[in-house]
Amino acid sequence: MDRVIRFQxxxxxxxxxYDGYSYWFDRRAASGDIFWRCLRDGCYGRLQTNVNLNQPMVRGDGHLHARNPEEGIIRPSVARMRERAATENTPIPQIYQEEANRLSYSASASALLPMLQSIDSALYRARRSNFPPLPRTLSEIVIPQSLQSTESGEEFVLLQLQDNNIMVFGAPSDFDVLCSASHVYMDGTFAACPELFRQFFTIHAFFGERQKIKFYKKQFDVLWPLDFCQLRMYALVYK
Incomplete structure (x- = not known):
């Protein structure tokens, strides 16, 4: 007997x-049995199971479409992507690639897996479900306590003016790196900046043993971003 696979x-x-078809929850009977309805719109396929999803029994007039065995692999895989997007900080493209790699054992399922562009809106929507809505004004900016420190417990919000015109983020240990670095690099950008701010200013330095990346057959040193500043002003003035 085919195994019943559960997903959201x-x-x-x-x-x-089950058996090449996907069903969504319809209703629960007084006896505890669960009735399921085919996921395809307009399809008459129905299924009945007990509370433990055992003893599935096909009901109704049958399905109006052919079986698709790969759905039993693809739908749970996409459901895992949504779950990971909602519970992890891993970049969405990386989550997609890792879950796609898990399907490499099935060439047919890999070929039918939706492209990232077709499901990324659902993945980003799942990620936003665990974050507060974006503020529309500076006065609405409230940084949750859980985001005010690093994973190692260091304070991360270094400066937040009362009117939120300037916000500075970084860990105190970053200053040790800056003080010991032979070169410090700073850059301000206006294009890649949160909507309520005009400038995003970053400070970088080499950290520990220099790491390199290869890009177009050339080697480049890796700079680590240490401090981040969001500014309403157009320039920083140093005295």
Missing amino acids: TSRGRDAIF
Whole structure:
């Protein structure tokens, strides 16, 4: 007997895959049995299981489409992507690539896996579900306590003016790196900046043993960003 595979839809609804078809939760009977409805719109396929998803029993007039065995691999894989997007800080493209690599054992499933561009909106929506909404004005900016320190417990918000015109982020240990660095690099950008601010200013330095990356057959040293400043002003003035 085919195994029942459980997953969640993009809208967070309980769903299962069985015998080449996908179903979403329909209702629960007084006896505890669960009734499932085919995920395809307009399809009459129905399934009944007990509370442990055992003893599946096909109900209704049957499906209006052919079986798709790969759905039992693809849908749970996409559901894992959404779950990871909501619970991890791993970049969305990296999550997609890692989950896609897990399907390498099935050439047919890998070929049918949706492209990132077709599901990235759902993944980013899942990620936003665990974060507060973006502020529309400077006065609405409130940094949650969980985001005010690093994973090692260091304070991360170095400066936040009362009117939020200037915000500076970085760990105190970063200053030790800056003080010991032979060269410090600074850069301000206006293009890649949060909407409420006009400038994003960063400070970089080499940290520990220099690392290199290869780009177009050339070797480049890796600079580590240490401090970040978001500014409403157009320039920094040093005295």
